[in-house]
Amino acid sequence: MLSGYIPEFRTRFRATIMGIIMGLLNERIQMMPRKELDELQLKLLKAQARRLYELSPFYRERMKAKNVTPEDIRTLDDSAKLPFMTKKDLRDFYPDKLFTVPRREIIRYHASSGTTGKPTIVGYTRKDIDMWAESLGRSLTSVGLGEDDVIQVANTYGLFTGGLGFHYAAERIGAAVVPASTGNTERQIQMIQDLGVTAYAATPSYMMYVGEVAEKMGIDLKQSTLKTGLLGAEPWSDKMRDRIQSQYGIRGINCFGASELSGPLFTECSEQTGIHFWKDVALVEIIDPETHEKLGPGESGEMVITMLQKEAFPIIRYRIGDITMLEEDTCSCGRAHPRITRITGRVDDMLIIRGINVFPSQVEHCLNTNPEVGNEFQILVERKGHLDEMLVKVELKPEAFTDNILELNALRERITSKLRNSLNVGAKVELVPPGSLPRYEGKAKRVKDTREI
Amino acid sequence: MNMVNEFKIKQLSIFSENKPGRLAAVAKAMRDEKINILAFSIAEGAGYGVIRVIVDAPERALDRLIKDGFMVRFTDVIAVEMSDKPGGLYELTEMLAKAGVNIEYAYAYRNKPCAVLIIRVEEVDDGIAKIRQHGAKLLDSSHFQVDSNCSR
Numbered sequence: 001m002l003s004g005y006i007p008e009f010r011t012r013f014r015a016t017i018m019g020i021i022m023g024l025l026n027e028r029i030q031m032m033p034r035k036e037l038d039e040l041q042l043k044l045l046k047a048q049a050r051r052l053y054e055l056s057p058f059y060r061e062r063m064k065a066k067n068v069t070p071e072d073i074r075t076l077d078d079s080a081k082l083p084f085m086t087k088k089d090l091r092d093f094y095p096d097k098l099f100t101v102p103r104r105e106i107i108r109y110h111a112s113s114g115t116t117g118k119p120t121i122v123g124y125t126r127k128d129i130d131m132w133a134e135s136l137g138r139s140l141t142s143v144g145l146g147e148d149d150v151i152q153v154a155n156t157y158g159l160f161t162g163g164l165g166f167h168y169a170a171e172r173i174g175a176a177v178v179p180a181s182t183g184n185t186e187r188q189i190q191m192i193q194d195l196g197v198t199a200y201a202a203t204p205s206y207m208m209y210v211g212e213v214a215e216k217m218g219i220d221l222k223q224s225t226l227k228t229g230l231l232g233a234e235p236w237s238d239k240m241r242d243r244i245q246s247q248y249g250i251r252g253i254n255c256f257g258a259s260e261l262s263g264p265l266f267t268e269c270s271e272q273t274g275i276h277f278w279k280d281v282a283l284v285e286i287i288d289p290e291t292h293e294k295l296g297p298g299e300s301g302e303m304v305i306t307m308l309q310k311e312a313f314p315i316i317r318y319r320i321g322d323i324t325m326l327e328e329d330t331c332s333c334g335r336a337h338p339r340i341t342r343i344t345g346r347v348d349d350m351l352i353i354r355g356i357n358v359f360p361s362q363v364e365h366c367l368n369t370n371p372e373v374g375n376e377f378q379i380l381v382e383r384k385g386h387l388d389e390m391l392v393k394v395e396l397k398p399e400a401f402t403d404n405i406l407e408l409n410a411l412r413e414r415i416t417s418k419l420r421n422s423l424n425v426g427a428k429v430e431l432v433p434p435g436s437l438p439r440y441e442g443k444a445k446r447v448k449d450t451r452e453i
Numbered sequence: 454m455n456m457v458n459e460f461k462i463k464q465l466s467i468f469s470e471n472k473p474g475r476l477a478a479v480a481k482a483m484r485d486e487k488i489n490i491l492a493f494s495i496a497e498g499a500g501y502g503v504i505r506v507i508v509d510a511p512e513r514a515l516d517r518l519i520k521d522g523f524m525v526r527f528t529d530v531i532a533v534e535m536s537d538k539p540g541g542l543y544e545l546t547e548m549l550a551k552a553g554v555n556i557e558y559a560y561a562y563r564n565k566p567c568a569v570l571i572i573r574v575e576e577v578d579d580g581i582a583k584i585r586q587h588g589a590k591l592l593d594s595s596h597f598q599v600d601s602n603c604s605r
Contacts, residue, residue: 396468398524401468403464403528403573405498408501408503412498431500433468433522435522436470436522
């Protein structure tokens with residue numbers, strides 16, 4: 001009895017002390033012992049399953065088809081009984097047919113890349129916005145950020161969730177926000193200096209680029225107030241993290257999120273040993289992508305996420321497509337919330353270009369709207385300096401070939417701007433002769449990604 | 454009308470990716486066919502170019518290039534003679550200006566004792582008529598067949 005009690009007491013004591021000293025947002029949940037967390041998570045899972053069964057015709061149908069009712073969810077492992085949701089579902093029910101609240105309760109919309117021309121629309125109730133800010137806010141305090149900090153948000157503001165996600169979380173913890181958004185790197189660096197920015201939210205590749213530009217401007221970021229990089233939205237490596245740390249004196253904190261889930265939601269804690277997923281916000285499973293069998297901690301597989309408290313746009317067992325591993329052991333920071341290790345790949349062909357998700361099918365869909373070019377295409381991705389560059393090669397149809405170079409250039413410009421509009425990220429376009437791109441029998445390999453991360 | 458058609462020169466316009474070896478591939482195809490290249494130029498686009506060629510056997514050249522997988526088509530151009538001495542180009546272009554002929558693109562070659570300006574205009578028939586009215590000497594297409602020479 002005693003031996004069970006003492007560690008419990010220690011954890012609680014430590015949690016309280018840390019909460020007070022570190023200024024943790026919602027310290028009670030952050031430091032909650034595993035047993036209580038599990039109980040809380042199960043309670044939330046049951047409630048969400050019941051709620052969806054009642055409110056979502058789509059999900060009720062899915063549950064019926066799998067012969068499962070909310071009453072069948074008795075333990076956390078029972079989550080495996082619930083049906084999956086996929087990106088295709090989100091597309092098929094565009095724009096808001098999966099929403100489970102009346103329209104008047106929606107207070108915000110965001111959008112993310114779809115697999116074809118249409119994006120995925122995400123709606124938020126007031127509580128959704130609140131939980132989102134709370135989740136990321138907790139994470140920011142878990143790396144020691146708080147009221148004394150100045151956080152510059154260099155993620156895109158707008159339909160993309162990166163900018164506003166960090167913005168609300170930073171405000172939530174009482175930090176000062178510099179809503180810089182993307183672009184104009186020299187001004188960004190000036191702001192860091194002039195406003196005493198202490199944390200910078202961006203993609204890791206842009207963080208490196210900022211460091212490089214600062215060097216060119218004769219500014220040593222090591223001597224600046226900037227000590228923390230909140231980095232995510234694209235794959236990166238420990239090698240990059242080491243470089244950011246040693247070259248610029250910036251601690252690189254790995255972040256995770258996705259528009260479908262709300263936006264950026266979770267980060268690593270100060271221990272930097274994996275991204276903590278708050279157990280009352282999300283339930284994470286790792287499955288075998290082929291057999292759909294649940295995998296254990298330390299086994300690499302496809303991540304499946306259930307959002308436990310979302311109202312407007314519920315997400316249950318969503319197959320987000322990332323490949324990673326789960327770490328269930330209590331972290332050396334004392335938190336019992338599970339962690340995921342680095343995302344090591346994708347189960348589909350999604351690319352991440354400068355933090356923006358791009359599906360080759362989107363490129364195809366966009367090219368198909370141009371009668372002057374053929375159906376074959378090739379996507380070449382490389383990292384030039386620190387930034388991603390995407391080149392799309394497409395075959396010009398013989399009947400569209402003209403001796404007038406201005407007309408050809410105009411066509412190329414037209415396709416370039418269409419692609420930019422539909423992908424939300426720039427791509428170079430190259431017109432090539434018909435028949436010059438490789439043809440495939442069976443599965444096409446249209447993407448050549450030579451980035452070294 | 455026939456009189457006008459005689460002065461339309463069939464130029465080959467070849468689409469080419471901007472990478473090493475493309476021009477050589479065109480040149481090799483012409484050598485293999487024993488076709489002589491009389492004049493050529495390259496227009497540079499963004500990542501690609503258009504190779505413009507005048508040869509002594511345009512139909513045969515076209516067939517061969519298509520067979521080799523090139524995207525190629527004929528474009529009607531006009532060949533105007535100018536004198537091969539200082540002021541020759543000025544004389545001619547001033548005449549074109551007076552005639553109200555707008556040039557889309559042009560290139561020249563020298564073929565002793567005269568020089569030739571190849572021009573592409575938007576309205577070819579109209580261009581030919583105007584240039585002839587202003588007394589310039591146009592070369593007809595037969596001039597570009599094997600072994601012909603310039604008139605001076």
